Amino acid sequence: MKILVCxxxxxxxxxxxxxxxxxxxxxPEGRLxxxxxxxxxxxxxxxxxxxxxVSETVVDAITVGPGPxxxxxxxAVGMGADTGVHIFVPDENIPxxxxxxxxxxxxxxxxxxxxxLAGVMGEDHMHGQVGPMLAELMNLPCATSVIAxxxxxxxxxxxxxxxxxxxxxxxxxIILPAVLTFQTGGNEPRYPTLSNLLRAKxxxxxxxxxxxxxxxxxREKTVGADYPQKTRAGVFLEGTVKEKASRLLDILExxxxxx
Amino acid sequence: xxxHIVIIAELRGKQVNPVTxxxxxxxxxxxxxxPMPVKxxxxxADVEMPAREIADASGKAVLAIENxxxxxxxxxxxxxxxxxxxxxxxxxxxxxxxxxxxxxxxPGLAVRLEAACITGVNALVEKGEGLCFSRTSYHGKIVTHVxxxxxxxxxxxxxxxxxxxxxxxxGFGASGDKNLRRGAQKNEIxxxxxxxx
Numbered sequence: 001m002k003i004l005v006c007x008x009x010x011x012x013x014x015x016x017x018x019x020x021x022x023x024x025x026x027x028p029e030g031r032l033x034x035x036x037x038x039x040x041x042x043x044x045x046x047x048x049x050x051x052x053x054v055s056e057t058v059v060d061a062i063t064v065g066p067g068p069x070x071x072x073x074x075x076a077v078g079m080g081a082d083t084g085v086h087i088f089v090p091d092e093n094i095p096x097x098x099x100x101x102x103x104x105x106x107x108x109x110x111x112x113x114x115x116x117l118a119g120v121m122g123e124d125h126m127h128g129q130v131g132p133m134l135a136e137l138m139n140l141p142c143a144t145s146v147i148a149x150x151x152x153x154x155x156x157x158x159x160x161x162x163x164x165x166x167x168x169x170x171x172x173x174i175i176l177p178a179v180l181t182f183q184t185g186g187n188e189p190r191y192p193t194l195s196n197l198l199r200a201k202x203x204x205x206x207x208x209x210x211x212x213x214x215x216x217x218x219r220e221k222t223v224g225a226d227y228p229q230k231t232r233a234g235v236f237l238e239g240t241v242k243e244k245a246s247r248l249l250d251i252l253e254x255x256x257x258x259x
Numbered sequence: 260x261x262x263h264i265v266i267i268a269e270l271r272g273k274q275v276n277p278v279t280x281x282x283x284x285x286x287x288x289x290x291x292x293x294p295m296p297v298k299x300x301x302x303x304a305d306v307e308m309p310a311r312e313i314a315d316a317s318g319k320a321v322l323a324i325e326n327x328x329x330x331x332x333x334x335x336x337x338x339x340x341x342x343x344x345x346x347x348x349x350x351x352x353x354x355x356x357x358x359x360x361x362x363x364x365x366p367g368l369a370v371r372l373e374a375a376c377i378t379g380v381n382a383l384v385e386k387g388e389g390l391c392f393s394r395t396s397y398h399g400k401i402v403t404h405v406x407x408x409x410x411x412x413x414x415x416x417x418x419x420x421x422x423x424x425x426x427x428x429x430g431f432g433a434s435g436d437k438n439l440r441r442g443a444q445k446n447e448i449x450x451x452x453x454x455x456x
Contacts (some may be wrong), residue, residue, distance in 0.1 A: 013398050026316060026401050054402075098370070120362075125396045127378050128415075129366040136367035141335055144363040164359045165271070170331060219375035220412070223388055224404040228395060255419050 001057040001153060003047045004108055005081065006118035006130065007040040009061060009072045013123060018227045026225050036072045039119025043182040045189040047117055047148060048080045054153055058082050062107065066091040070205055077200035078192025084205035085159075087213065096218035099102075100124035104130070105137040106213045113177060113186045115158070120145050120181040131181035137216070141180040143172060147186040260349040261296065264289055267341065267355040268301040268313055268321070275309045278356040280423030283317050283418055287424065289352055298348055299320060302340055304330040308315060317424060332385045334363045342371050350374075352410050357415040365415045374411035381420035 011017075012033040017026050036044075044061065051057040061076035062085040063069050087103045089095055095103075116138075119127035128144075135142030147169070148161040156176045163183050174180075174233050181184060189202030192200075235251070237244040264286045269276040275315040279299075286297045299321045301310045310323035322344065328336055341364070345353065353372075358381055369376035382393035384404050392405040392414060 015397075017397050017401050019401065026397070026403075033406070097366070098376070101370075123398065126394075128362045129376055129378060132363065132366040133370050133376075136370040141368060142363070143334070145359045162359065164332075172333075212310075219369075219373075219407065219409045220377055221406050221408055222403050223391060223406045226397060226404070227403045228402045254423060 001050065001118060002066045003050065003059045003108075003115045004045045004104075004111075004113045005040070005047045005055045005056060005059060005061045005076070006063070006104060006116065006134070007044060007061050007076055008037045008119070008122050008124075009032055009069045010036045010037045010064060010122055010124045019054040019227065021065040024222075024224045024248070030087045034068070034071070036075055036125075037119050037122050038184045039121060039123075039182055040072075041189040042184050042187055043119050043180070044079060044081065044099070045187045046077055046182060047158070048190065049187065050096075050115075050151055053152060059114075061196070062087065062104060063211070064095065064103055065089060070207075074197070074200040074203050075192055077203065077205075077230050078197040079190055080196055085199075086205045086207045087210050088207050089210045096220065097125075097127045097248075098133055098180060098198055099215055099218050101133035102214050103210055105134050106136075107208065109138060114156075115151075115176065115181045116140070118179070118181045122182050132180055137177035138179070140177055140179050141174050142181075143174055144181045146180045146182050156244060260347075262349045262351045264295055264297045264352045264354065265345065265348055265350040266297065266299045266319075267353065267359055268299050268309075268357050269358060270301070270303050270309060270334070271366075273303075273305065275312055276284070276356065276358070277423060277428065278358065278416075278418045279313060280316065281418065281421040282354045282356060283319070283424045284421040285354055285380070285383065285414070286352075286414055288421075289390065293351070293433045295351060296320075299322065300341065300344065302326065302329055302337060304328075308451055331456060332363075334360075334367075335347055337364045339366050340369065345372060349437045353411065353413040355413065357417050361415045365413055369413040371412055372413070373409065374415045375407040376415070376417040379404050379417050380414045393443055417450065420428045 016029040047059045049057050059081045061081040063072055070086045077084050084183045095189040116132040116214045127247050132142050145162045145164045150159045157173050159173045161171050165172050237247050267281045268279040297319045301320050302324045306323045310321045314321045333382055355365050366376050377392050379394040380392045384391040384393050385416050391406050393402055393404055
């Protein structure tokens, strides 16, 4: 089985960002600490668990970004991935999800991947689009928000459990090859081992300049950035306990939190 | 071809997901800036009652598409059915909820329709360049304003961001058409829905 895992380097959630008034660019304050997007890490862990149970499984990790983005590939190989692939883009050009999906699909097309895994959403831009767009571009079936999966190599299928609203789960079977995007919490990503980290240092990632790949242009443009305004005040419920409970129930239903 | 704002309504079990009424609220805001008719599409295995409920509440036309395989959500079928009907509606904006369903079918559908896709929409912002949509990033620390560069834009709307329309569709034009079509299977839709919706 051949698996490709899409991973991304994201800023530490504690990072403070500021908006440059002149350019509208979002830049971090101070020294930026980065790590692997946690949902991507869960996807990688699932790939490595499959590798442990299905013989002759190969796990490749791929990332798109500027030079420092390759650090996550070292960690991926350190965790147990076989190879890393870096689609290099210049720092100043932050690509949108369609462009990223397009580059990855162009790389992956024709390479015989049975499974392409990704995190459900990047913690930085929070688009949640690359996985399902990649599936569409490659004409593959897709399941998002996956929390667990079971591969049946003989049937060339995978049974996935998706986490949906209201704490519910849905289960579906998908024919391989397929794209799955993972939620966090379904597994506990392993730490890199020393031997694998040494291997990662020796084994350079395959670097592909983004200009070498055909792309679909992004179809939207970020034209400004700002800080969120606090627009909501608390609501104090009044009346008897029964009236308050009834009002609370009404609010929860209207906010789509109860069904 | 007449242009439309199209809302993809969502069910939770057999009930209308209340977030559908929040999508109608955003459609109302867009209509005020960029007037065009609003259509609602509802997919499911048995959708007559919820479709009537949406039509009654909003005063908008609801295209109800029934398919026995949609007893539970199916992303691939949802994309296929929507791709069958949407191009004929001339959608300028397609609004769906940013739920696990919306995030599952939305980005892929946008690719198929050659549409822009903006997720996590929480406000409409008017800028010199046109209609922008606001969304948060970096764990809610930053708000970005995003502009579409295509004729059609699929918006995944953050639940809770818009106050849902009230029963009776206040502010939605009292003369709203309340067409409701029942019994459409995927294969039947192509031939006749243009005349009936």
